[in-house]
Amino acid sequence: MKAVHFLVASVFLALASSLASASDPSPLQDFCVAINDTKNAVFVNGKFCKDPKLATPNDFFFSGLNIPRSTENLVGSTVTPVNVAQIAGLNTLGVSLVRIDYAPYGQNPPHTHPRASEILVVQEGTLYVGFVTSNPENKLFTKVLNKGDVFVFPVGLIHFQFNIGKTNAVAFAALSSQNPGVITIANAVFGSDPAINPDLLARAFQLDQKVVKSLQAKFWWDNN
16 A cells, blocks of 8 residues: 555656656766767657767857847847757757847847747846746836846746847847747737638727637738
8 A cells, every 4th residue: 555655656747747847858878969860879859869879069069149130020120049950969958048139129028938038238238028927917127228238037927028129239138948939929820821710809909800710811911
């Protein structure tokens, strides 16, 4: 009987440990360089691993984050990611990086990262940033950041950045996943393919159905 109780307790502890994990699972080896060729590879954590003996310094290297990106788009910002897609050696390491360029009054619109927390530092400019907590409080946390200031966005919460200055702004952010994912709220809701039933959205957002259809047409076009 004691053995049964011990087994049940072990199962619950294992479940609790897995549910408590807030980021990518810890790697089981020093590194696991991502590889598309599955020959002589092992499938680990979403990517096949290159034979460690064949790894090179370039598997852990990326160049170009010093280069400003164009912000001539509808939102006035550009995100340059450095994740496992750009650095194969990030596979299983649970971390990635982005550079964000903002035009004057440009924004990184409300979005969420389903698999990562984010810590952002402002290199140039002044940003109004914030995040909103989950239901039912939906409490807004905001701050105005200047050069050298840092702000944290908890995993999964909707957050944003807005350049409130008259000059360009630049920020860098680290995320607690090799592939954090991003869901831009307006694009996902109004630009989904196929489109969400406009009757549902009209009631959910308390909008006239014509407004919803107009938004859907705009964001579908932007997404495609």
